[in-house]
Structure formats: structure tokens, C-alpha cells
Amino acid sequence: MSQAIPLLEINDLAVRYPSGSILSRLAGGPREVTILPGTSLHIAPGETLGLIGESGSGKTTLGRAAVGLAPISGGTIRIGEEATSMQGGATWDRMRRDVGLMFQDPVAALDPRMRIGTSVTEPLVIHRMLNGDRRAKAVELLAQVGLGEEFADRFPHEVSGGQARRATVARALALDPSLVIADEPTAGLDLSVQGELLNLLNDLQARLGISFLLITHNLAVARHVTDRIAIMYLGRIVETGPSTEIFARPAHPYTRALLGARRKGGISTPIKGEVPSLTSRPKGCEFHTRCPLVADRCRTEAPSLRSLGGKHIVACHFAEAVMAGAAAQSKKPTTTGPDLEVST
Numbered sequence: 001m002s003q004a005i006p007l008l009e010i011n012d013l014a015v016r017y018p019s020g021s022i023l024s025r026l027a028g029g030p031r032e033v034t035i036l037p038g039t040s041l042h043i044a045p046g047e048t049l050g051l052i053g054e055s056g057s058g059k060t061t062l063g064r065a066a067v068g069l070a071p072i073s074g075g076t077i078r079i080g081e082e083a084t085s086m087q088g089g090a091t092w093d094r095m096r097r098d099v100g101l102m103f104q105d106p107v108a109a110l111d112p113r114m115r116i117g118t119s120v121t122e123p124l125v126i127h128r129m130l131n132g133d134r135r136a137k138a139v140e141l142l143a144q145v146g147l148g149e150e151f152a153d154r155f156p157h158e159v160s161g162g163q164a165r166r167a168t169v170a171r172a173l174a175l176d177p178s179l180v181i182a183d184e185p186t187a188g189l190d191l192s193v194q195g196e197l198l199n200l201l202n203d204l205q206a207r208l209g210i211s212f213l214l215i216t217h218n219l220a221v222a223r224h225v226t227d228r229i230a231i232m233y234l235g236r237i238v239e240t241g242p243s244t245e246i247f248a249r250p251a252h253p254y255t256r257a258l259l260g261a262r263r264k265g266g267i268s269t270p271i272k273g274e275v276p277s278l279t280s281r282p283k284g285c286e287f288h289t290r291c292p293l294v295a296d297r298c299r300t301e302a303p304s305l306r307s308l309g310g311k312h313i314v315a316c317h318f319a320e321a322v323m324a325g326a327a328a329q330s331k332k333p334t335t336t337g338p339d340l341e342v343s344t
């Protein structure tokens, strides 16, 4: 893995949305809700970073904010040579040219009224970068993802879910990006098709040297394709490090709970306790209301992110104890859930 200057660098990013509930506003509730309270993240050239967390933890918001598609209220973002803060205006346009986007909703990603060839080349038209024949370019992009020429002329409803998802990958590659942001790229696909898609992403990373920000709540997906993972809770990164290290020795109780939820026969068991409201974040460690290891200190003192050696970074007062417990637990035989068919 390259130790070069990060390709993507996000520092202290804050995102606020207007508060959704009219009732809450009428009752004098907050007018705004802070989703990302000052979040930092980086991705090295050629690296695949997995962003993991429960639903609502802010993964999609972070992915969208990285390209200026969320209401940024503070912090800085740099992609390659281009850097911006707040509402970057024309800078976003230049930054987005270096990023391929695969957003969560595959139906929205491919316009049902457009032939697939037209959809996959659309980013080139938007950025005025289409040189030469549009269909020929579509065929070239579709070939990169293992789809034949005939797919250029088909409509999304005429192809399978896996083929449609490949087409969204082709579209993400249109601008020849250094970074692809893929939000839940395998959601809704059968296990074997998920495996094929992940093999494709692995292959593209190896062949084209693209970096990926892979947003998923599926730990099996993260395990197979990421170099490093970052765990998000209430819009903050609470643990990050090499995937192999985090899966073997998670150091945050939240990460450990996420991994434990997967171990139980593959059936996702929710983590105990309610996710706190983003408009009234708990004092101290924000996970303390659900943490099985909570101590007095956790209720008053917010843990900072600190290094456990190498690239393993965590925000927990008792990380060493959690890690030791996880290491002991991993030696016991466990039942594992259905896995993916991914070549290594």
C-alpha cells in the first residue's frame, strides 16, 4: 500500500441539515441537525477504504459531502490537487471530474427512459469531456465491466440487477476517475451476484489503481474488498485501521458489537439500546448509553481518537481492554454467517 500523500483528505468536516420535523420546530426544537460534527478521513492512492456503521450513522452524508452534495458548514476537503472549504463553487466541478459516483439507489442511477449506453456516457456530456463517438465510448466503458456491446442499446428494465449494477460501475468509470465513491454497491443483489460485483471492484482497483470509498453496513462486503475500514457512530469516526487488524482485534465496543452481530449465525442482531438522537447527543462518549463496558468516566469525558500503534486509531478510554477481550473471543470457535463468493 502506497504511503504517498492521500488522494482524498477530509478535515474537520461539518454537515448540518435543516431539522426535518415541523412539529419539533413548532415545539421550539432545533432548526438544524448536525449530522457530521467535525469528521476527518483520508484515502491513499489505490486504497479501498470501507465506511461502516448502522443505518443513520452518516455514511452516505459523508460520501456525498466529499463531493459537495451535502450542506457543508465547516472543514476542508482535498481531492488530488484540488482543495475546497464550505461551498466550493467552481472548485467542486473540477473536483468531481476526478471522482466516479455510485449512489445508493441503482434505479435512480440509470434513467429508465435512457438506453444504458447513453446513461454510462452522461458524465462525459455533463463535464463536456466527450471526444469522439458516444456509442463507441459506451461500448468501451461497458467492456471494462464485462458487459458486451449489445448492452449499450438496452434499457435498464431489459437487464438483470447484477448487469444494471455493472452498468452503474461503467458510468462511475466514465471520467477516468482516481476515486470511486460506491454507496452500498451490492445492496439488493443475490449473494453470488454480490460476489461477482465485488470481484469486479477488486479487479478494477488492481488494474486501474483506482481508490475506492466503499460505504456499506455489510461487514462481509467490507472484509473482502477493503484495505482499511473506518467505523462511524453518530457521524463520527470512532475507529479506523487495517481491515485485517480491525476484524481480528476491534478496539471499540461499538465495532465489537457490529462484528458480534454478524457472528450470530449470519442473522443480523441489532445492537442493544436506542440510537441517540442527533439533536441531543449524549455527553461524554456518545456510545456510552449503549456500551456494555460503560464506566463513570465515559459519561463525562469524550474520548479523543488515539493511536494504538501503526494505523489502528480508536476513540475509547478502554480500548486496550476491549482489544484484549476481542482477541480472546476470536480464539473461540464461532458460527459464521453466509459468506460471499469472492476470489482472492
Ligand SMILES: Nc1ncnc2c1ncn2[C@@H]1O[C@H](COP(=O)(O)OP(=O)(O)OP(=O)(O)O)[C@@H](O)[C@H]1O
Pocket (backbone or CB within 6 Å): 017, 018, 020, 035, 053, 054, 055, 056, 057, 058, 059, 060, 061, 062, 217, 278
Ligand atoms: N436531506 C436530508 N435532510 C435532513 N436529514 C437528512 C437528510 N439526509 C440524511 N439525513 C439524516 O442524516 C442522518 C444520517 O443519514 P445517512 O443517510 O448519511 O446515514 P447512513 O449511515 O448512510 O444510513 P443508511 O445506511 O440508512 O443509508 C440520518 O439521521 C438522516 O435522517
